[in-house]
Amino acid sequence: xxxxxxxxxxxxxxxxxxxxxxxxxxxxxxxxxxxxxxxxxxxxxxxxxxxxxxxxxxxxxxxxxxxxxxxxxxxxxxxxxxxxxxxxxxxxxxxxxxxxxxxxxxxxxxxxxxxxxxxxxxxxxxxxxxxxxxxxxxxxxxxxxxxxxxxxxxxxxxxxxxxxxxxxxxxxxxxxxxxxxxxxxxxxxxxxxxxxxxxxxxxxxxxxxxxxxxxxxxxxxxxxxxxxxxxxxxxxxxxxxxxxxxxxxxxxxxxxxxxxxxxxxxxxxxxxxxxxxxxxxxxxxxxxxxxxxxxxx
Ligand code: C5P
Numbered sequence: 690x691x692x693x694x695x696x697x698x699x700x701x702x703x704x705x706x707x708x709x710x711x712x713x714x715x716x717x718x719x720x721x722x723x724x725x726x727x728x729x730x731x732x733x734x735x736x737x738x739x740x741x742x743x744x745x746x747x748x749x750x751x752x753x754x755x756x757x758x759x760x761x762x763x764x765x766x767x768x769x770x771x772x773x774x775x776x777x778x779x780x781x782x783x784x785x786x787x788x789x790x791x792x793x794x795x796x797x798x799x800x801x802x803x804x805x806x807x808x809x810x811x812x813x814x815x816x817x818x819x820x821x822x823x824x825x826x827x828x829x830x831x832x833x834x835x836x837x838x839x840x841x842x843x844x845x846x847x848x849x850x851x852x853x854x855x856x857x858x859x860x861x862x863x864x865x866x867x868x869x870x871x872x873x874x875x876x877x878x879x880x881x882x883x884x885x886x887x888x889x890x891x892x893x894x895x896x897x898x899x900x901x902x903x904x905x906x907x908x909x910x911x912x913x914x915x916x917x918x919x920x921x922x923x924x925x926x927x928x929x930x931x932x933x934x935x936x937x938x939x940x941x942x943x944x945x946x947x948x949x950x951x952x953x954x955x956x957x958x959x960x961x962x963x964x965x966x967x968x969x970x971x972x973x974x975x976x977x978x979x980x981x982x983x984x985x986x
Contacts, residue, residue, distance in 0.1 A: 860940025
């Protein structure tokens with residue numbers, strides 16, 4: 690049976706504000722998501738019933754604990770089908786955290802099986818399944834600029850044009866999301882400060898003023914990350930970055946620039962300090978849909 694190949698894009702959080710704690714123990718967020726051109730690819734081959742998964746990255750589990758495998762199981766159940774799939778993940782996003790790689794892979798499996806099996810569910814029909822897999826999975830049903838509310842899984846797509854040049858700094862990993870949220874609480878919890886995301890969307894504040902409320906907790910969890918953050922900010926300031934911020938709960942960061950030359954200068958400085966960087970750009974919601982499947986050969 691024929692194999693089809695799909696892009697599984699990385700996200701960044703342009704801003705992330707923690708508003709409070711929800712009755713279910715999760716934190717209530719307001720976050721501004723954007724999709725970047727950095728992506729994994731996933732090859733999907735229909736099978737008679739078995740679900741298998743493998744990847745070219747040693748840090749990606751090759752069994753049923755992988756979120757993408759769980760997504761395939763959930764789709765079998767949702768569709769009431771016995772047919773299975775063989776999944777092969779070509780990992781480029783990395784596994785250092787903050788770029789939503791695992792969540793994106795899971796959402797890619799949901800979207801691709803919706804397509805391959807001709808179910809016609811779309812984001813609305815897939816949303817509950819996505820929510821059951823993780824707080825970041827629903828965003829990847831939509832892609833492009835979007836607001837995330839609630840646990841970050843109540844998604845409001847936005848008409849926002851983003852044309853900055855992006856320099857991603859994939860993190861070294863080792864920063865657990867649950868620990869970062871716990872530390873955030875120990876540090877005093879939500880500040881109650883007015884939302885900068887709201888002001889940015891009303892055009893009364895610039896992109897560079899957006900904050901990630903989890904950065905302090907993440908850098909306290911990891912002294913190595915704290916040092917990397919300092920260097921990233923210095924390189925960004927020197928090259929005139931529009932914004933420098935952590936993504937998600939870390940450990941990845943990003944810098945945004947108006948032009949490619951400034952980005953190149955910051956990139957060179959970070960590479961010289963042995964900090965790996967990835968150049969990319971933003972993906973609109975339309976491209977997110979149109980560029981989902983890589984032309985079948
Ligand atoms: O949903 P996910 O499995 O990615 O979340 C990992 C952990 O991060 C949760 O178990 C929870 O401790 C914390 N979290 C939170 N509030 C959120 C998202 C995650 O407290 N909105």
